[in-house]
Amino acid sequence: MPSEFGNKLRVSIFGQSHGEAIGCVVNGFPAGEEIDFDALDRFLGRRRGGKNAHSTARAEADKPEFLSGVMDGKTCAFPLCAIIKNADTRSKDYSALKHTPRPGHADLAAHFKWGDNADMRGGGHFSGRLTAPICIAGGIAKQILERKGVFVGAHVSEIAGIKDESFPVFPDKAMLDEIADKKIPVISDQAGEEMLKKIEEARKNLDSVGGIVECVITGLPEGLGDPMFDGVENRLAQAIFGIPAVKGVEFGAGFGAAKLFGSENNDQMYFDENGRILSKTNHAGGILGGITTGMPVTLRAAFKPTPSISKMQNTVNLETRENTQIEITGRHDPCVVIRAVPVVEAVCALVILDMLIS
Amino acid sequence: MPSEFGNKLRVSIFGQSHGEAIGCVVNGFPAGEEIDFDALDRFLGRRRGGKNAHSTARAEADKPEFLSGVMDGKTCAFPLCAIIKNADTRSKDYSALKHTPRPGHADLAAHFKWGDNADMRGGGHFSGRLTAPICIAGGIAKQILERKGVFVGAHVSEIAGIKDESFPVFPDKAMLDEIADKKIPVISDQAGEEMLKKIEEARKNLDSVGGIVECVITGLPEGLGDPMFDGVENRLAQAIFGIPAVKGVEFGAGFGAAKLFGSENNDQMYFDENGRILSKTNHAGGILGGITTGMPVTLRAAFKPTPSISKMQNTVNLETRENTQIEITGRHDPCVVIRAVPVVEAVCALVILDMLIS
Amino acid sequence: MPSEFGNKLRVSIFGQSHGEAIGCVVNGFPAGEEIDFDALDRFLGRRRGGKNAHSTARAEADKPEFLSGVMDGKTCAFPLCAIIKNADTRSKDYSALKHTPRPGHADLAAHFKWGDNADMRGGGHFSGRLTAPICIAGGIAKQILERKGVFVGAHVSEIAGIKDESFPVFPDKAMLDEIADKKIPVISDQAGEEMLKKIEEARKNLDSVGGIVECVITGLPEGLGDPMFDGVENRLAQAIFGIPAVKGVEFGAGFGAAKLFGSENNDQMYFDENGRILSKTNHAGGILGGITTGMPVTLRAAFKPTPSISKMQNTVNLETRENTQIEITGRHDPCVVIRAVPVVEAVCALVILDMLIS
C-alpha cells in the first residue's frame, strides 16, 4: 500500500511539496494518551531545516494543525489527522525541470509511471518535506512508547566517511536524550564537527554527501515479532525503506556479520544478577528469528547523498528525446542525514508501537 | 502476517523441521502457466544439501508433491499447494537442547514467546529447511517471469571476507545461467575456490562463516512500484528478511552510497541508440523513489555465520536458571550462503511477479 | 482496519462530529482523471440534509477542500485528501448524554471499549456526518467509472414497509440519472409520496423509520472478483456494513432466493443477437462464485430506523449504575434511508473501482 504502513496502528501520509498541505492520518493510537505538544514541537524542530548552514533555507513553520483524533489534548479513539499547510513554495524554481529528469531523483521513474499526470513540482509526494507528517505521527508514538518504558533514539553514525562512535550495548535514556538535544546528533562531538566540515566542503563544491543513521530501541519486551515474514526486521525494514534516500538497512552486526565467524557473531547468554538473560555482545541487534530477545534492538540505515546538486550533470530531454545537461538551482540540503535522524526514530517508533499493540 | 507475504501473489509457508511435512500454498499464480518440473528440480537441487563437504549431511529428497493448483502440468487458476514429506529426522539429536537455548538461534526468543508450546525440534519452523518450499514457489515464479523476459539471478558475493567480482551493469541471461550451473555460484571461480577453503577451515575449527549474496533482476518494465512504503525496495526487503540468517539488505550502491558524493552516486542518464534511457552506472540499483527505472534491479543480502557451531559456548539453562555451556552436535552446515543463493532468487522472483501482476 | 477499506484503491475516513474537520484520504485513484467539481457538489447535495422536512435541520455546507492529490483539476498520482470543516456544532446538546447511552447507538459499545476516552460528542466518529467524506471519495470514483462505461445507481427500495418498484433486469443510465435527480430517489413517485407521509407520521410521533436501498452496477466486465473470500460480494458487503445503520446486505434474489426452487432461481443463459451471453432473470445479481458474469450487479442494503428518537426510552446511567430513562432532544433525521442512497452508491463505486484497477 503506497504511502501507508502498519497493521493495527496504520499510518497514511499525504501531500505534495507544492500542494495545499501535507499531513498524516494515524489510525489506531491507543485512546486517552496525552500528547505533549511542546515536546512534539521540539521533535519536529529536530527535523526542520533553516537553522544551520548545512540544511535547506526554505523556512518551514511545520506547525501541525490537528483536524481529528484529539480531544482535550488526548488521543480520542478515532483516526488522528494532522496537517501542515504549504506556504512558502516557489513552483517556478522547478518548472524548468519538467522535461529533464534530475539524476538520482524519482523524476524519471515518475515519468515512466504517470507521464505528465503526476504533480512532481518540488519533488511532489517524493519530497523530503513529506517526512514532516511522518515525524508528527512518530513523535506521538515516541511519547506513548516512553510511557511504556520503551525508548527510541538515533544518531548520525557516519557522514561522508567520518564515523561517530557506536552506541554502547546498553544505551540509557539519558544518553539518547543528550544526543537528541545536540545540534548534530552524534555521540562524539569531534566527529560531529568533522562531519559538518565535510558537508560544508561538499556544499562549496556544489556537491552533496551521504551517511548512515544508527537507531536503538530499548525497553522492549521479549517475544515481539512473528516468524519468517512478519518479524521485527521485516516490519522495520519495510517501513524504513519508505524514508527518501535510504538504500540499505541492517540489524545488529548487519553486513559486518558476514565477515565474522559464528563463534564471534553468536551472542553468548548469561543470567545477570536480576535473573534477566542478557549477552555481552549484541550482534543480533536484539532480534533472533525475527523475534525480540529483550536485548536492545539496533539497526542502521544508509542514506545516499542528496541527488539535488548544482554541478552540471548529464541527463535527457523527454520532449526532444535528446541527451542534454542539467544544473539544478534552488535551495537544497547538501546532506539530509542530520535531519533524517528524527525521521528514522519516528518510523521505528510507529512500527514498534504497532507491534506492541497488535 | 507471519510465514506469509505478497499482495496479489500470496505465499504461505508451513511446516516444522521435525513435523510431518513442510510446504507452501501460493495463491495467485496466473492460470495456464506450464510448470517445467525438471527445471524446478534442478532449481531445488541448487538449494539442497548433501552433495558437498560444505553443506549439511542430512539427505533430503526434497521431492515436492503437488496437492492442488496444478492440472495437466499447468497452473489451474486456484491456490497451489506443494509439500515435502519429512523423512529423515532425528529428534533425539535436539532433545538435549530443550532447556539450553543455542546462541544465535531463535530458541531463546521462542522460549520467551511461547514457553514450551512451540515445536522447536530441529529449529522447528525457523529451520533453514523451510527455505525448500520457498524455492518451490519461487522456482515456479522464476519460470513465469522468464516467459515475460524477466530474469532473476544471484551469486555469492562474499564469504568470510573473500569477495567475488560484482555483476556488470547489464548482466545477460547467459551469464546468470552459467553461474547457476556452477557448484559454487560465483563469477570468479578462483574466488569460489578460496571461499571453499575458508569454509573447510571453519568446519575444522568447529566454527562457521557468513557471507553476502548479490542478486540482479533484469528485463523489468519501468514504473513498477509505488511511492513511500510500497516501493520495490520496501517489498523486497520485507520478504528477504524472512530468509533465515539475513541481517542486512541493500540496493544498488547501498551502504557504499553513504560514502559517495552526490556527483559520484547519481546515475547520469542518456539515450542509447534504440532510444532507451539508460545510465552507465547503476548506483540506484534500478530503483528511484521506490519505482523501477528500467535499469536492472540489484540488491545484496548479508547472511550471518551459521549459529550452530560445535565449539563450546556460554548459554543459560532455562530450567535450573543457571549459567551453563553448550556444545552443539549433529549435522550443521558451516556456511549457508551457497545454498542461500537460490533462496534469494526465489524470494525476489515471488515479490517481483507479485508486483508485475498487481 | 478500522475506518479504512480497499486494496489498490484505499479509502481512509477520519473525523469526529464535533472535531475540527472530517475528511478522507484516498490512495490509488488513477492519475490524470479530471474531477467535475460541479457534478461532485450535486452528488454531495443528494446526501446533504437541511433541504426537506424529513431530514436533519443542521445546516452543513459540506464544501470539501482538497488538500492534496489534485493538480489543475485532475488527480495527480498521489493520495487525495479532502476535508470538510465542522462549523455548526452544538456540543451542549449532547453533553447530557455522556453517562446515559442512547438505545440503538454506539454509545454503550464505545463506553465498554474506550471508557471516557472516546470523543463521542454528537456521535463522534460514528456520526452519520462521516458519510460526507465517503461521498467525496465515492463521487470521484463514480466519475472515473462512468468514463469506463460503468454506472452505479440506487434508489429507495422500501421505507417503513412502503415498497418502490424494483429495478428492471437491465436498467439504463438515463433511468439511473432520472432517479438521482428526484427529491426522493424512487422509481415510482407515488411510492415516494407515501414514504414521505410515513416519515412525517413517524416524526410527529417522535419516532423514526428504517428502509432498504437497492443498488445496481451496470457495464461491468465479466470475470471481476476472486474465489471464496475475495469475491465481489465479500468486498461489497464488507464495505457496505461500514455505512452507519446497515444491518443486512443481499445480492440478487438474496434472502428471497432461500424460498425459490433451483429451477426458479437459476438464471438460464442464452446468446443475444450480439453474441453476448445473457439471462432473462438476474437472481444471481450478476455474480456467480463471487465473480461477475456480465449481468448487472444488484444488491440491497437494509437500514434500521434512526436510533435517535425523542420518545422516552429506558436506559442506564453509567455513573450512578442505576436504571434510568432518556428523551433525546436535538435535531434528528427520522429516516436516514433517503440520504443513504448516494452513500451506498459511493461505497459501491469505490469497491468496484478498486477491483477494476487491481
Added chain:
Amino acid sequence: MPSEFGNKLRVSIFGQSHGEAIGCVVNGFPAGEEIDFDALDRFLGRRRGGKNAHSTARAEADKPEFLSGVMDGKTCAFPLCAIIKNADTRSKDYSALKHTPRPGHADLAAHFKWGDNADMRGGGHFSGRLTAPICIAGGIAKQILERKGVFVGAHVSEIAGIKDESFPVFPDKAMLDEIADKKIPVISDQAGEEMLKKIEEARKNLDSVGGIVECVITGLPEGLGDPMFDGVENRLAQAIFGIPAVKGVEFGAGFGAAKLFGSENNDQMYFDENGRILSKTNHAGGILGGITTGMPVTLRAAFKPTPSISKMQNTVNLETRENTQIEITGRHDPCVVIRAVPVVEAVCALVILDMLIS
C-alpha cells in the same frame, strides 16, 4: 485475497474437487491449545454427506491429516496445515459440462475469467467440498473459543419456506449442543420433519431448495470490533459470503429492522441483578457501531437452492456459440442448507477468534 481471510488468525483454503487433496493452512492459532480430535471428527461429521437421503451420495471419508502446526496433540505455535485426500472422484461425470456452463454455477464466470485454464472438474475450487477444510479450521477455533467461554451455534432457520423457531434472546450452551446433535439441526423437530419432506419433494421433482441458517455467538466480551469498516459485521459478512451459495447476510433484526419503528427496534437497556447491562430484545444482534455490546451476536445467512438440478435447463455452448440445453446428472444434494450449518459456525468461529486475539 482469494481463498484466504483473517488478520492475526489467517485461514487459507486450497484444493480442487478433483485434485489430489483439499486442505487449509491456519496461521495464528494460539500455541499450546489441545485439539480434541474426536470432537473435531464429530463436527466434521455434521458437514459430511452420504448419511441421509437428502445429501450427496459421494462417500467422503473427510479424515484430515495434519501436516504441520500440531505437536503432541496441541497447537505448536506454527502454521497448521491439514489436508483431506481426494479419493472418490469421477471426473467423467463432469467432462460433458466443459462447454455448457451450468446455470447458477460459477462455470460461466470461470470461463470468462480463465478460459479453459481453470480446473473446473467437479466445480473445482468452487465445489462445496472445499467447505470441509473450512470446518477443520473452524472446528479447532470452536474448541479454543469454548475454553474462553465463547460458544458458536447455529440451526436451520428456514428451508423452502418452512420456518424453524428463532433462537431465544439468551440461548445457553446446552441448547446449542442439543441442536448440533440432531440429524436436522433445528429447534422445532416438527419444522425439521416438514423441511425434510420439502427436500424430498424437490429431489423427486429433479429440483432443489434453498434456506436460511441462523447463527448465534454467546459469551463475547464487550468492545470487540472497530469502527466503520472493521467492525464485527464487516468481518463476519466478508467471510460468510465466502461460503458457496450464500446470497445474503443480516445481523439482529436485519432486513426486518427496515420495517420497524425506531421505538420498536431500539434495544432498551437495563442493569440486571448482577450489574450487567442487558436488553430484553436484541434487534441489534449484539452489535452497535460495529462493536459488541455483550449481548449475543446473532446473524442469518441466506442460501440459494443448489444450482445443480436434473431438470432440463437452457444454457449456451461456448464452443459452438449456440443456445442449447442441459440436464445435469451425477450426485447432487437437493439442499445444502443442513450441511451448511456447521460451515457457518466454522466461519464465525474463525472470525471471532481472530478478533479476540488481535
